[in-house]
């Protein structure tokens with residue numbers, strides 16, 4: 481597959497903005513920087529951040545075992561996904577394929593960018609309909625979004641189905657691994673060199689506990705990363721975010737302990753949810769949340785709000801009629817949730 485042919489012509493022609501920090505990347509601290517019109521009085525944030533986030537990428541590169549040239553960072557996954565749209569999808573011409581029920585941002589970003597959305601539903605047990613997806617695709621289908629583990633269903637897609645799509649879909653396949661750290665399935669990162677059309681996205685917002693700093697991560701071939709680099713805003717990841725991410729990523733044991741705790745709590749919560757009389761069914765989860773079918777989702781959602789507990793009502797999503805999505809909280813929070821569910825009529 482020729483990835484270059486998938487890039488929008490206007491992006492191929494683009495001459496990127498060259499920032500002061502791109503033109504001179506000083507390594508020694510005793511340089512005098514008079515090139516970026518910054519305020520010279522030091523306060524920790526008076527300088528522009530590194531546009532290539534080299535320190536942070538080096539840390540991530542070591543954790544993930546991938547060269548920094550295969551990594552692009554953004555202001556949350558949302559920015560990363562938007563960059564992918566702008567690199568590959570021509571407004572009012574191209575389309576993308578999403579698989580409801582899934583993460584809502586794929587279609588919001590398509591709408592913002594004037595890209596047609598083709599929807600192919602997941603099966604009743606939230607798996608991929610490979611043939612239908614391939615049938616829905618045409619020559620203008622530039623991106624297929626696979627969210628695995630999937631939000632809001634929580635399950636992972638079958639590896640052999642994903643592999644089929646990577647081989648047969650003639651566009652970019654984005655595998656959104658926001659919840660991969662809660663799953664026993666290995667990340668698709670290790671397959672990047674096998675599939676030139678594969679983009680894997682991850683985030684520090686979930687397992688790593690840094691939703692507040694907004695850091696999304698994109699892994700792809702060096703070529704795709706170089707294209708995305710040309711269109712990203714020069715200073716898209718701010719200095720405080722870069723510092724905090726480096727600090728917290730160095731405390732890997734804490735994140736790992738928290739993930740283990742959340743997995744233990746997920747199991748407990750699941751078995752307790754199944755004992756609640758109006759919970760009809762819970763769906764198997766590889767993520768830090770559980771989707772459950774109840775008798776009347778909107779009624780139960782409102783009752784929980786009244787008791788001070790906010791969950792996500794997913795009843796309007798395809799295949800999620802009367803479903804609530806429960807994020808796994810601390811042990812105390814989960815006990816409070818279960819006690820409350822048992823107390824409401």
Ligand SMILES: *Cc1c(COP(=O)(O)O)cnc(C)c1O
Pocket residue numbers: 555556557558559583627631656658682683684685686691694695696
């Ligand atoms: C939460 C979530 C993200 C994370 O988005 P950020 O912008 O990085 O916080 C990405 N994809 C899915 C499917 C999610 O549920």
